[in-house]
Structures are given as C-alpha cells and as structure tokens.
C-alpha cells in the first residue's frame with residue numbers, strides 16, 4: 562500500500578516506532594503523526610508532524626482537513642498519563658483518586674480514540690484498517706485504576722467498531738503492550754523500580770521494545786491481516802498468564 566496513515570502520539574515512544582514500521586513494511590507510503598508535543602522531533606522522510614491535542618475535536622478536524630488525501634490506516638496510539646507538573650494530585654495509584662484525574666485519563670486513553678476516529682473514519686475506503694493501542698492494564702486488574710478502566714473501554718469499543726465497520730470493509734483491532742520504559746513509565750517509576758516490577762511480572766523476564774509493539778500494529782494494519790478484525794494482540798512477554806503456581 563502507498564496510502565496515508567495517521568498515527569496519534571506518533572512523535573516519540575511506541576508511536577514513533579509505529580510510524581517507522583508502517584513505512585518500512587510499506588503499509589503506508591507516508592504518515593501524518595499527530596502529537597501534543599512535536600518540539601525537538603527530527604524531520605523524517607515521508608512523515609509530517611502536526612502539533613495537535615487529540616482529545617480536542619476542533620484541533621483534530623483542522624489537522625485532518627489540511628492533509629492531501631484520505632487515510633487508509635489510522636492508529637489511535639496517544640495515551641498514558643497527563644503530564645502536568647503543576648498538578649500535585651497526579652498520582653495514578655490511588656483507588657479513591659481525584660475525579661478530575663480519572664476524567665483526564667478516560668479522556669486521553671478512551672475518548673480521544675473516538676474523537677479521531679469520528680473525524681477520520683467516515684472517509685476511510687474499503688480495505689482500510691484502524692488499530693488502537695490498549696494495554697494489558699485493560700485486560701487485567703492493576704493499580705492503574707482510571708488508566709486500566711479507560712483501556713478496558715478502548716478494547717470493548719474496538720470490538721464494537723469492528724462489527725460496525727466490517728460491512729464497509731474497514732477492520733478495527735487493538736494491541737495490548739505490557740511494559741516498556743518510555744516517557745510514560747519515566748513519569749511514574751525510576752528505572753530501578755521498573756526493572757524490579759518487570760522481573761516480577763513478566764514470565765519472559767524482559768520488558769518489550771517499541772519496535773515489537775510496532776511490528777504487531779503494522780501486521781494488523783496490513784493486507785496480511787485482511788481477515789483479522791475485532792482482535793486484541795497482547796505483546797507482553799506472557800504477563801497476562803500470571804506466575805506458575
């Protein structure tokens with residue numbers, strides 16, 4: 562395929578690896594990366610960077626209207642915690658945490674996918690594919706209360722959308738990464754804390770890489786997955802299996 566892919570949160574971390582994989586695998590000929598923060602991100606061939614808050618429909622509409630063609634691939638990848646250094650209550654591990662923080666998390670990790678898909682989806686031709694970046698936190702209970710609830714919602718919505726868009730020939734899938742020490746985790750844990758957590762939670766013993774997540778996304782968005790829709794692929798080193806008893 563040589564069409565356009567839109568990748569949200571495509572400036573860094575897993576999103577940047579998804580951009581690279583879609584181009585390297587020729588799943589897309591060029592990519593529009595929509596990201597809240599594009600400062601300092603190097604220019605790359607066939608990639609256009611767009612500063613955009615994907616929770617804001619007007620901003621998303623303005624960027625999409627500026628693109629030359631309809632997207633055939635959409636990756637709703639932006640997510641994580643809202644990094645606001647002015648917030649003193651921004652600790653995600655409190656089961657009785659503030660309402661505003663819970664709403665923010667649902668807005669970023671679930672509602673944004675609806676916002677972007679609502680803008681991009683109606684124009685996607687048959688043969689197109691959508692992939693949502695969920696998390697293993699959406700498939701099992703964790704101490705990331707709002708985030709996990711939002712990702713679980715994202716997974717359920719992925720399946721509903723797959724059913725709804727199948728008659729139009731548009732597929733909708735999700736990936737569920739496990740543990741990767743990107744900015745997302747840097748905001749929550751030191752490298753040492755993270756390594757201890759991985760040692761205890763990942764049967765395969767190591768964290769994943771952004772490229773490993775991107776590989777799965779690229780497959781799901783490619784014609785090789787033409788009969789795959791409504792699925793969630795966990796790339797988690799076996800974390801969802803639990804520990805041997």
Ligand SMILES: NC(=O)c1ccc[n+]([C@@H]2O[C@H](COP(=O)([O-])OP(=O)(O)OC[C@H]3O[C@@H](n4cnc5c(N)ncnc54)[C@H](O)[C@@H]3O)[C@@H](O)[C@H]2O)c1
Pocket residue numbers: 569570571572573574575576595596597598613614615616638639640641669694695696697737738739740741742743744745746
């Ligand atoms: N890193 C992990 O261990 C892990 C595990 C499971 C799921 N995930 C998911 O993978 C996705 C990518 O996370 P990552 O680890 O690469 O984190 P990251 O923080 O490195 O990258 C997230 C990107 O999204 C962008 N972004 C954040 N809010 C945005 C907004 N409102 N509008 C537009 N862009 C916005 C950020 O600027 C950043 O470039 C997220 O959905 C995250 O929840 C990550």
